[in-house]
Amino acid sequence: MTKAQIGDCPPLLFFDTGVGGLSVLRETIKLLPNAPIVYAADYAGLPYGMKSEAELAARVPALLGRLVERYKPILATIACNTASTITLDHVRSALNIPVVGTVPAIKTASQISKTGVIGLLGTRATVRQPYVDRLAADFASDKILLRHAAPDLVYAAEAKLRGEKPDPAAIEQAISGLIRQDGGDRMDTVILACTHFPLLRDELTEAAPRPMQFIDGAEGIAQRIAYLTQEIRWPDHSEEGIFVTTGDLADITPYRAAFKDYGIGRFESL
Numbered sequence: 001m002t003k004a005q006i007g008d009c010p011p012l013l014f015f016d017t018g019v020g021g022l023s024v025l026r027e028t029i030k031l032l033p034n035a036p037i038v039y040a041a042d043y044a045g046l047p048y049g050m051k052s053e054a055e056l057a058a059r060v061p062a063l064l065g066r067l068v069e070r071y072k073p074i075l076a077t078i079a080c081n082t083a084s085t086i087t088l089d090h091v092r093s094a095l096n097i098p099v100v101g102t103v104p105a106i107k108t109a110s111q112i113s114k115t116g117v118i119g120l121l122g123t124r125a126t127v128r129q130p131y132v133d134r135l136a137a138d139f140a141s142d143k144i145l146l147r148h149a150a151p152d153l154v155y156a157a158e159a160k161l162r163g164e165k166p167d168p169a170a171i172e173q174a175i176s177g178l179i180r181q182d183g184g185d186r187m188d189t190v191i192l193a194c195t196h197f198p199l200l201r202d203e204l205t206e207a208a209p210r211p212m213q214f215i216d217g218a219e220g221i222a223q224r225i226a227y228l229t230q231e232i233r234w235p236d237h238s239e240e241g242i243f244v245t246t247g248d249l250a251d252i253t254p255y256r257a258a259f260k261d262y263g264i265g266r267f268e269s270l
């Protein structure tokens, strides 16, 4: 057995720049509590939202290739909207295992919005993606979709998971960035199109000037992962999760308590 393997069970691999992927992992664990988990964070590359498409198209498949080689997962989940909307096809053609992506929940938002005005919060890179234009055209052509880039929310979520207070200004600016757009006064549904943002759902709900629904795709992704792995009967690996970072392992210390809640207690660097 190599040091990276969890017993002899191929794990589920989750990939994000930081803690954002925990919002996807949280829903997955509810359906697959015994699954062995490897959670990879490209801290050396955070924030993806400020990188170019070309940079990400080169970086993400290469990193996932190294992770797959080391951990031999049965399935990889790109638990990051920025990486998924830009690199999903590249990653799928580079890996020989199923790859699940995380893309903005525009279809769901369109189904539940009563006013027909939907907000979308994402990183700078995600809000400008043609992938988002296509989802909007396919599922929300009769709706108004307001987009706003809220890169500071990534740092607010990171702070929260270190046990610090997230910056209230970042949260208020994210909400007002949507509401002040034309039609914003009728917005009733907000898509959290960055996996970091559901970690701030309580703060966003509290900062909103009136009740609105903040939605994300994590539950659907968890169902997809469960469907693709339905043949597997995992023995209990719930407390054996591995965290791996491209950054400095020492920087992870403040996050360890948060990761513990997800059964992750082993920390490695890539």
Ligand code: DGL
Pocket: 016, 017, 018, 020, 021, 045, 046, 047, 048, 049, 050, 079, 080, 081, 082, 083, 123, 126, 154, 193, 194, 195, 196
């Ligand atoms: N969590 C990532 C996403 O879903 C973005 C964080 C970053 O900008 O690195 O888009």
